[in-house]
Amino acid sequence: MEFSVGGRLEVRINAADVGKRVSVRRIDEAGAEGGKFTDTVGLLTSWDGGVLVITRRTGERVRIAESSLVAGKVVPAAPARRRGPAASYTELARVAARGWQPVERELLGDWELRAAVEVVPRDGGTPGRAAVARPWGAVVGRRQGFTRRANSVLPVGDPGRPLDEALARVQAWYAERGLPAYAQLATGGEGTQEPLCAELERRGWTREVTAELWTGALAPVADRERPGGVVLSRAVDESWLSRYQRKGASEVALKVLASGPSVWFAAVPGAAGEPPAAIGRCVVDGRWAGFAAVEVDPARRRRGLASAVMAALARQALDEGASAAWLQVEADNAGARALYAGLGFGVHHLYHHYRGPDAPSAETYRSP
Structure with a gap:
């Protein structure tokens, strides 16, 4: 990362650059003699009282004392990631x-x-x-x-x-x-x-949960092999719900699950009297197909069932004119991330839920 002009380090930013993407170098508390440099890149979100706040792409906010700066400059916006369909x-x-x-x-x-x-x-x-x-x-x-x-x-x-x-x-x-x-x-x-x-x-708002929205092309998902029979339905039934992680879904939950321009539910039937081996949900909306609630019986994971469910839903979405796909995944769900990466998805952006000041924490929420 180059900061110098004619061999000199320079701080070429000030409070007027709030709102711009910057790169700064600061020295740690050990001082200039023997101290270590730390570089930070992100959006300069404030500069007050001798303290800069830089927000990284992850949403992390870094507070930096103005007195610790040894170099800084405005930098171009990060290049758009092109793994997946172009979208704002x-x-x-x-x-x-x-x-x-x-x-x-x-x-x-x-x-x-x-x-x-x-x-x-x-x-x-x-x-x-x-x-x-x-x-x-x-x-x-x-x-x-x-x-x-x-x-x-x-x-x-x-x-x-x-x-x-x-x-x-x-x-x-x-x-x-x-x-x-x-x-x-x-x-x-x-x-x-x-x-x-x-x-x-x-x-005073507090960030509680961070997840990611991933995008990818729809056709490669539809091209996956489909082991076993995947049953598609317009309506969610008790069998599907028995595999869904929020068991005992209320009337409100059923309304949310069924909402969207064109909603499809998929299931791989389980043994007689047992919940489905795998389920999934897809909403088709113009060029987009959104996947959610892809869940597999823990005893039958790593057998291609999640991919099969998504392939069946993707084929239906292609038939309705969709070409791109999106889904949301929590940052610590390693299994889901590996599956989606293997299907050609990549991170488009991160999203966060902020709780208002003085509001009780919503511990009853099972996911974002």
Whole structure:
């Protein structure tokens, strides 16, 4: 990484460069004599009180004392990663939202407030399918949301009002529904939201979960061999749900699972009286096919069943005119990451769920 001009290290950035991508070199606390240099590249999200904050593509924020800088410069935006279909963050955020729809939504300018509220009995039992239709005061139990994705504000675009006012409305909207306020934001891609992440953290919002959105071409997935019979259906049934990781899905969960422009469910039948050996879900939306809920019986993993489920769904999506695919995967799910990489998928961007200040942690959410 070259910082020098005529053999000299120079700091060629200042507070006016906030919002730009920068590369800086600083010296550690050992001091110039014998100290080590550390380089940081990312978005300069603030420069106040002698401290710089640089947000890396992972969403990590690095605080750097101005006094420790020995070099710095503005650098071009990171080149777009071309493993997979070309797409902007905004396009994919909208497509992913349509593929996992809430039960209730409200627009705040361009932002979308999203909620899918379940009622859990006070004894900790399964959310009741009838309870969700009752008035607020008639439910005996606590409220929770079915997944963070269906219960987070999607702040893409302009909320049409100052940020503090918009965030206050977000917190009030979720409080009215008995839910903690969450916001889903992205980093690490073209047009993602590093500055807004920094602003939320400055206001006391806490990042709880990070996952990744991957994209890939659809045809190579469809070309995979299909061992065994994969059954496709437009509707989710009790058999499919018996393999789904969130057993005892409520009426709200069923509505979310069935939401989207063109939804398909796949299953590899198991032994008589047993849950399916593997399942999957796909939403076809224009050129995009979104995969989710790909799950395999632990005793039958590494036999190609997940690939078979995705291949069958991909063939159906191709028939409906799709050509590109997306999916979401948690960063620590090594098995899923290996599967998707083998199918030609690659990371497009990272997304994070931020919990509002003073909101209780939503430990009941099983995944993003």
